[in-house]
Amino acid sequence: MNNIWAPWRMKYITQKKKKGCVFCDIYREKKDKKNFVVLRSSHCFVLLNIFPYNNGHLMIVSNRHTCLEKLTKPESFDTHETLTKMIPILKKALKPDGFNIGINMGKFAGAGLEHLHIHLVPRWKEDTNFMPVLTDTKIISQSLKELYILLIKEVKMQNSKCKISS
Numbered sequence: 001m002n003n004i005w006a007p008w009r010m011k012y013i014t015q016k017k018k019k020g021c022v023f024c025d026i027y028r029e030k031k032d033k034k035n036f037v038v039l040r041s042s043h044c045f046v047l048l049n050i051f052p053y054n055n056g057h058l059m060i061v062s063n064r065h066t067c068l069e070k071l072t073k074p075e076s077f078d079t080h081e082t083l084t085k086m087i088p089i090l091k092k093a094l095k096p097d098g099f100n101i102g103i104n105m106g107k108f109a110g111a112g113l114e115h116l117h118i119h120l121v122p123r124w125k126e127d128t129n130f131m132p133v134l135t136d137t138k139i140i141s142q143s144l145k146e147l148y149i150l151l152i153k154e155v156k157m158q159n160s161k162c163k164i165s166s
Contacts, residue, residue, distance in 0.1 A: 023061045023115040036144055038151045039086070043078035046086055048144055048151070049119070055142050056094045056122040056151075058086055065115050068105060083118055089154045096122035 026035045027045065036048035038058070049057040060083050062075060071079065083101070090096060100121040104110040 021065055021113060021115050023113060023117065024065050027061070027063050033148070036148050038148065039082065039155050041078050041082045043075040044082050046082060048148060050144060053100075053119075053121050054123065054127055056090050056096065056147060058090070058120040060086065060118040060120065062116040067114065068103060068116055071116065079116075079118065083120060085158065086120055089151065089158055090120070090122050093150050093154045094122050097125045098123045 026037065026047065029035065032038075032040070036050065037045050038048065039046040043064070044060055044062050046058055046060050049059050060079055062071065062079060064075065066075075087099065090099070100119070100123060102119045102121075103116070104112075104119075107114075
């Protein structure tokens, strides 16, 4: 059995929880640069995870505060379409060797928020080296701001090709 350890995420786990929903706030605020939102579509938005497992860790978030089984068909379609459109953007921008895609449903399954969000995590052949194993330290070699700028550029290029609504 393989385990994925992410001790650097303890900052997120142990931080004081805010009232309300951070994703609802981000959706309403429309401060995309501040919140690292790289794309908005009809029923969801995509943002960089500020507590990433890996560089390029994105979350596809429903505009509506809901769970997976309560998505309407248009919401479900748009969320899936947005997820699949982000994969080639990450491939071009970061050249990963693979991806993990996941949804945590419920507190006991690891969901810190009950607002539907899908994790899209780029993976590389060598992304589990000695640092996380020996020192509980994960090296992410690109700042969120640098990555945000790179992904916005790729989203705009794809938008002109694929008609992604942003």
